Amino acid sequence: MKTAVLIKEIYLEGFRNLGHFILKNYLKIFAWFSFLLIVVGLYALLFRIFTGFAFD
Structure with a gap:
């Protein structure tokens, strides 16, 4: 369970500012x-x- 939470946190941290970067x-x-x-x-x-x- 600890591994799943760790993977979730890594995923969220990796894509946190991606939307702002793409929009900019x-x-x-x-x-x-x-x-x-x-x-x-x-x-x-x-x-x-x-x-x-x-220009007629």
């Missing part, structure tokens, strides 16, 4: 991805303006 990295990746999409959109708009695209 997910938001960081999402922010960079959003910034990259804005830069690509801005590039496409400026390319169309400088090449004389008619």
Whole structure:
């Protein structure tokens, strides 16, 4: 029984802050991805303006 409690404690300690770590990295990746999409959109708009695209 003592071994089962010890394994449970090791498991809980190992995964205690894992959710925060995953969420923090997910938001960081999402922010960079959003910034990259804005830069690509801005590039496409400026390319169309400088090449004389008619926005009719």
